[in-house]
Amino acid sequence: MSGPVHVVDVEIYGDRYSLKGTEPPEYLEMLAAMVSEKMKEVALRNNRLNLKQIAVLAALHLADELVKLKREHRELLSLLDETEKR
Secondary structure, three states: OOOOOEEEEEEEOOEEEEEEEOOOHHHHHHHHHHHHHHHHHHHHHOOOOOHHHHHHHHHHHHHHHHHHHHHHHHHHHHHHHHHHHO
């Protein structure tokens, strides 16, 4: 880790966590809010899921979003590269 270390208390899906990182506190809070929101979305779709299942499914949804965004990013970079070669 480089730079100052920040400790931020956040709430994720009703539980409190202390996050520690070099990113600004607002960024860590935003990440926690995103995870919490995704967990709420998953829980609303199926009220029979336990906390672990909700967390795993939320993680899968977020991983899916990340993979799709990375793919889109690569495609855009490729298009840009092709445009610059013309």
